[in-house]
Amino acid sequence: MDRSSHYCAATAGLRLAFLLNLCFTLLELFGGLWTNSIAIISNAVHDLGDCLSLGLAWYLAGYAEKESDRRYSYGYRRFSLLGALATALVLMVGSLLVLSEAVPRLLRPEHPNAGGMALLAVVGIAVNGLALLRVRGGRTLNARIVTWHLLGDLLGWAAVLSVSSVLLFKDLPLLDPILSILITSYVLFNVSRNLKKTVQLFLQAVPGGIDTGEIEKKLLAIDKVKSVHHTHVWSLDGEHNVLTTHLVVEADATRKDVLKIRNRVRLLLENADFEHTTVEIGYENEYCRMKER
Template identity: 50%
Template sequence: MHNHDHTNSSKRIGWAFFLNLCFTVIEFIGGWLTSSTAIMADAVHDLGDSLSIGLAWVLSKVSEKGSNNDFTYGYRRLSLLGALVNGLVLIAGSVWVLSEAIPKLLQPEMPLVEGMLGLAILGVIVNGFSAYKLSHGKTLNEKVLNWHLLEDVLGWVAVLIVSIVLLFVDWPILDPALSIVFTLYIVFNVGKNLWSTTRLFLQATPDKTLSESLHRSLSSLEDVRSVHHLHLWSLDGEHHVLTAHLVLQRALTLEQQLSLKRAIADRLGEFELAHTTIEFEFEEEACRDASVI
């Protein structure tokens, strides 16, 4: 049953990827032909979503391989690399759109409104259909991507409204103004995500509150005197890894150690961690990682 759900999820993400990639190419061509910077800005946005969807699709395939001797934690961390590349591509595209749009505020040019209107209608249909396909999914990947596609639908609705206004009013400045609003929105969100992704890539603690809760939970165990070298990092922002050294109150028999390990498993089970490594130490024992930061 799980494999069937995974296959359906992969198919839905694949459909969404090919639809958005093809439409992104149409957008760039259409934006150039209609001289619409608003469409170019949305094309950059859709390019980012196509990259995100494509990455999610590839990872859904690669993740089936699991871990091996080369990648002992599996391949989930590739998503962070993909997110970094995705963010840099979007930032570069946004800078290009702004370099085109800002001069047009001073000397606005009327775009080919009929073509702009047609692309807007097509954009609502394509992105709406993709969002509809992914709305049937239950995986986290599909839910996150669905929100991206719904944002695209709203963006194309805005382009549609502006193109209808331009059919009746000679306000060419609306086109570059809309593209600048789109682009600043992209830069703001991509900037936040890029910073978060970079922190995770550098193995920063993904959640300080979670780290503190883990420390308190382990420290409160009956036979534990203290906890040190607690390290919490994340494979991909969702699957976290924990390592910690526990200093014991006293020497424990094998049976007592097994009992403590079961208690630790119960405590850590509340946090849904992907991987955990716990080491026992005695109070008089020198920690071999004492010199390691």
């Protein structure tokens, strides 16, 4: 699948997932109040966060595909990170609010409507399962966070179905707040982990799986290359990476030698999944302003 086809498929999936979650979240909020289930209300809060993330991801997926211009020379791909950051913050706040309601119910359990819980759980599994199928496989950090949220909600509804089935036959109202706390803790753990990755990308940390030392080692092994310095690697959106470096070649290197070095560098970086590479080449007897920093 080419890049444009992949983008169109990803956008269509995000759109459908957003519309499904928006409609179901409204039903879910009313259903949580109707069944008096804090577990369902916790799922509703998480689905509301998913609606925000899917809406932002849908909008920013198109915005991030805009071509580069004079103001944003690398393009607009980093805008997709805003969706990931906003979603993570919204879900963290929502989860803390749910915990503030669920914990007191451990001491004062309230009886939920088990039949209503089971009905909503079946619908929740169907809706979130369909949404997950449409967005899975996304490669950007924003898409991965959305996938994690939907997977968490799907597992949450499976747990709600299990607990409601037990409550139909056993009077154990304490299971409802316990399930709510477990669901919320699971989501908080994954959101916190992805929030850390998002912040690292904003701070231009080296993407996971890339070893700048190993890259410099391979570049230094090229014939006529004396030294390598100021190698920088960062990511635009968690998928499209950028590399810049400075090679110093021997003083007697000819133009033909330099062309061979450029070709060798291109071959080395060809399979490294870099969207932008900038390699400066200088001679060892030349003044290098970067080397002094």
